[in-house]
Amino acid sequence: MINDNDIIDTLEELETFLLLVEKGGLGLNNVEGVALATDNKTGKPFIAVLDNNHQLVLGRWVTQDVFDNGKDMVRRGPNKIH
Incomplete structure (x- = not known):
C-alpha cells in the first residue's frame, strides 16, 4: 500500500x-x-517495507534525488544512534 x-x-x-x-x-x-x-x-521510485515473504507491507514514494542518494542508507541502515 502506497x-x-x-x-x-x-x-x-x-x-x-x-x-x-x-x-x-x-x-x-x-x-x-x-x-x-x-x-x-x-517508473516512480519508492521505498518498500517487505515482510518475511518479500511482499510489500508498506511503501512510500521518494523523490528521484532520495532514490539516487539514499541507496547506501537503505542498504546499511540509518546513521543515528537508536
Whole structure:
C-alpha cells in the first residue's frame, strides 16, 4: 500500500522513516527488510517495507534525488544512534 500524498523528499525524512520501521513505530508485522524500488507501471521510485515473504507491507514514494542518494542508507541502515 502506497499513499500518493506521502512523499519522502529529503534524506533526513528517509532516515526518520527507516528509524520508525526499525523501531517498530509504524505498527507493522513480520517486517524483514526495506528496499528502494521503482513502480513497474509508472517508473516512480519508492521505498518498500517487505515482510518475511518479500511482499510489500508498506511503501512510500521518494523523490528521484532520495532514490539516487539514499541507496547506501537503505542498504546499511540509518546513521543515528537508536
